[in-house]
Amino acid sequence: MDDRDLPNGQALYAEQCASCHGANLEGQPDWQTPDDNGILPAPPHDETGHTWHHDNQLLFEYTLLGGEAALAVRGVDGFASGMPGFGDTLTDDDIWDILAYIRSTWPDEIQRLQAGRNLPHE
Template sequence: MAAPARWYKQENVSRGGALFAEHCAACHGKRGEGAFTWRQLGADGKYPPPPLNGTGHAWHHPFRVLGGQIKSGAPGGQGNMPTFGDRMSDEEIVDVIAWFQDRWHDEIYAQWWQIEQRSKQ
């Protein structure tokens, strides 16, 4: 399957990288690698930060879900993801998503793109 063109521009990725380093890297790792034990419940009963670099499940979620989780935090107490809607604008959240999606291999991005298109139907 040929990968579709990426939706973002390099400017989004550049801005997103700085924002990711400031707001996200402490938990998700500086390259978006996530916690080694991200699939296992922690002692607090919540999941550790997942990878965002294409090796986890972030690509299973359409854009609105990715943005919503950044803005509003982990759904239903599933993780310790805090809300960032009070710290980042919607445009900055878009840039962060561009940064981590830029790390995805073309095959992963193509699969995400199909999920994204189905979510709009």
């Protein structure tokens, strides 16, 4: 799994992400049902969620900038997201390590499918 520091990614995931996305990457209950403000609960990052449906760059931007800002960069305006940006908390390398850790937990077939969503340089 690429040249990332998976133990660092796992430790940072536990510290920064697990409170919302679950210690076992299981996400919050009813993650596909928006709350009264139109915000979806934190999705799972295991193979049951949709994280693997996205390319690495979007996942990086989503983590760095937060959900609304990351989607706005891609031309999707007005999307209500509860995902904050971690650009002031985590380094770029930390974010890439977390994402590599998450990918490392997926079954081989899911890893293969997600890898196909990325440009060759990612």
